[in-house]
Amino acid sequence: MHYIGVTGGVGCGKSEVLRFLEEEYDCEVLRSDELARELMLPGGCCFEPVLALFGEEVLGTDGQFDRQAIAKKVFGNPELLDALNQITHPAVREEIARRVEAARKSGRKFFFLEAALLIEEKYDEICNELWYVYAEESVRRKRLAQSRGYSEEKISAVMANQLSEDVFRKHCRFVVDNSGSMENTREQIRSYMRSAFH
Numbered sequence: 001m002h003y004i005g006v007t008g009g010v011g012c013g014k015s016e017v018l019r020f021l022e023e024e025y026d027c028e029v030l031r032s033d034e035l036a037r038e039l040m041l042p043g044g045c046c047f048e049p050v051l052a053l054f055g056e057e058v059l060g061t062d063g064q065f066d067r068q069a070i071a072k073k074v075f076g077n078p079e080l081l082d083a084l085n086q087i088t089h090p091a092v093r094e095e096i097a098r099r100v101e102a103a104r105k106s107g108r109k110f111f112f113l114e115a116a117l118l119i120e121e122k123y124d125e126i127c128n129e130l131w132y133v134y135a136e137e138s139v140r141r142k143r144l145a146q147s148r149g150y151s152e153e154k155i156s157a158v159m160a161n162q163l164s165e166d167v168f169r170k171h172c173r174f175v176v177d178n179s180g181s182m183e184n185t186r187e188q189i190r191s192y193m194r195s196a197f198h
């Protein structure tokens, strides 16, 4: 099984790329943001420790975490973001390993893992290769404002906690430029897949 990590900064198009891969190839895909979200639900292994870190003020009326309230706190405060990461990352890492093993046993050809933090978390040592989904910053800002209503300040705060384009490029074997249409992006991926895994 080829184990491929898909990374890139906020709003570059990782989720769109995974959606395409899921449709087109015999693969299992895993979105680590989604997994972290599951583990932070009431009853999940990260719920109590995260609650202890932030207090009841980050709980919504439904008893689940209010992600916006947490984002507001952590993206302007590196120590607090670090404390959150220390709770979520080991749990996410363990669950990823379990799911990769299950996919391997089931005979899948590819496993795609999506995460913004693959390089920081040293997944280049764990995956067979990393891909970088790149898109021009102005394009990312426009898409995030339109689709998620993110403010300029929120986007800047998240970007300030992420790696520079140079570092992403240095660690990744394949760079897909998602600044244009999704069809253009799909063609770049098809072409790489043909040449790398014919």
Ligand SMILES: CC(C)(COP(=O)(O)OP(=O)(O)OC[C@H]1O[C@@H](n2cnc3c(N)ncnc32)[C@H](O)[C@@H]1O)[C@@H](O)C(=O)NCCC(=O)NCCS
Pocket: 009, 010, 011, 032, 033, 036, 037, 040, 067, 068, 070, 071, 074, 081, 084, 085, 088, 089, 092, 115, 116, 117, 158, 161
């Ligand atoms: C801080 C939270 C509540 C913000 O939620 P929100 O829905 O507003 O934003 P979203 O999850 O879409 O993330 C926005 C952007 O920030 C990036 N990001 C998310 N968590 C982190 C982090 N811990 N460190 C750096 N960047 C991060 C995301 O990849 C994305 O690019 C949420 O991201 C979270 O619970 N993070 C902790 C879990 C985690 O570590 N996730 C990363 C994958 S392991």
Ligand SMILES: Nc1ncnc2c1ncn2[C@@H]1O[C@H](COP(=O)(O)OP(=O)(O)OP(=O)(O)O)[C@@H](O)[C@H]1O
Pocket: 008, 009, 010, 011, 012, 013, 014, 015, 016, 017, 033, 116, 143, 144, 147, 148, 178, 179, 180, 181, 182, 183, 185
């Ligand atoms: N090529 C494209 N053309 C038009 N819109 C796009 C394209 N690629 C992505 N988008 C849109 O841009 C937004 C951000 O893309 P996406 O959610 O895939 O980014 P992401 O990298 O997964 O973000 P995050 O880092 O927050 O997880 C989405 O609304 C998505 O539909």
